[in-house]
Amino acid sequence: MRQVxxxxxxxxxxxxxxxxxxxxxxxxxxxNLAHHRPxxxxxxxxxxxxxxxxxxxxxxxxxxxxxxxxxxxATITADVAPGAEVRDVDIIVTDLLDRPLVVLAADxxxxxxxxxxxxxxxxxxxRGIVAxxxxxxxxxxxxxxxxxxxxxxxxxxxIGPCCYEVGExxxxxxxxxxPPARSTTLAGTASVxxxxxxxxxxxxxxxxxxxxxxxxxxxxxxCTSCGSGWFSHRRDPLSGRQAGMIVRRSAAGPEGG
Numbered sequence: 001m002r003q004v005x006x007x008x009x010x011x012x013x014x015x016x017x018x019x020x021x022x023x024x025x026x027x028x029x030x031x032n033l034a035h036h037r038p039x040x041x042x043x044x045x046x047x048x049x050x051x052x053x054x055x056x057x058x059x060x061x062x063x064x065x066x067x068x069x070x071x072x073x074a075t076i077t078a079d080v081a082p083g084a085e086v087r088d089v090d091i092i093v094t095d096l097l098d099r100p101l102v103v104l105a106a107d108x109x110x111x112x113x114x115x116x117x118x119x120x121x122x123x124x125x126x127r128g129i130v131a132x133x134x135x136x137x138x139x140x141x142x143x144x145x146x147x148x149x150x151x152x153x154x155x156x157x158x159i160g161p162c163c164y165e166v167g168e169x170x171x172x173x174x175x176x177x178x179p180p181a182r183s184t185t186l187a188g189t190a191s192v193x194x195x196x197x198x199x200x201x202x203x204x205x206x207x208x209x210x211x212x213x214x215x216x217x218x219x220x221x222x223c224t225s226c227g228s229g230w231f232s233h234r235r236d237p238l239s240g241r242q243a244g245m246i247v248r249r250s251a252a253g254p255e256g257g
Contacts, residue, residue, distance in 0.1 A: 005025065007051060016119060021051055028047045032240025063094075072089045074089045076101070092122075093137075094118065100246070102243050105244070106239045107233050109124045114248070118145070119247070125194070155213065158224055171183075
């Protein structure tokens with residue numbers, strides 16, 4: 001599969017493919033992948049089609065979420081139509097083949113996970129960390145028969161503690177869940193490190209295989225606010241959204257056919 005600018009491949013288990021998109025998607029005028037302001041349906045369709053071509057997935061089959069900064073999980077089962085949106089959740093899991101799961105973000109953590117049979121996509125800002133998205137994600141995967149020891153997680157581009165200024169009450173709320181996540185911005189104001197918070201919770205749950213995906217899809221984390229090539233709501237309240245996507249292929253799927 002050829003590399004496309006703005007579509008960054010992540011590494012999980014064999015048979016599982018995962019990607020994070022950016023704001024600089026090759027060949028499109030606007031790489032926003034969400035129905036967020038400013039809403040431009042034709043540009044949105046063009047961006048989704050470009051990502052679909054780069055990932056060999058059909059956007060009509062993507063399962064997206066209407067995310068609400070909570071920790072509710074939904075399971076895609078065989079009676080759910082391909083491409084159905086799941087509302088009022090921040091975690092989506094499935095053990096079905098050829099069902100792409102998508103999380104949208106523009107500073108919050110986009111989290112992708114896989115076990116031996118099931119996969120998951122999740123969204124977590126500071127509220128999601130406090131609500132324990134990592135714990136709910138692990139619970140949803142183990143409910144599908146996964147063993148915690150087999151889980152692998154990759155965290156996509158998100159705002160870093162360098163830029164994520166929050167109130168002291170937010171820093172303390174996150175700190176009670178994950179003490180190492182208390183931080184300060186480059187300006188010396190209160191901040192939280194969302195990546196560290198997620199890693200701390202996953203480690204406490206026994207999930208040790210947690211990696212960061214940066215601009216190259218490699219181990220270097222990216223800050224969406226001060227880094228280039230990403231949407232950031234903190235930098236621009238009218239920002240679009242990038243995506244994290246994960247799918248487990250069948251032998252007869254787009255990659256195997």
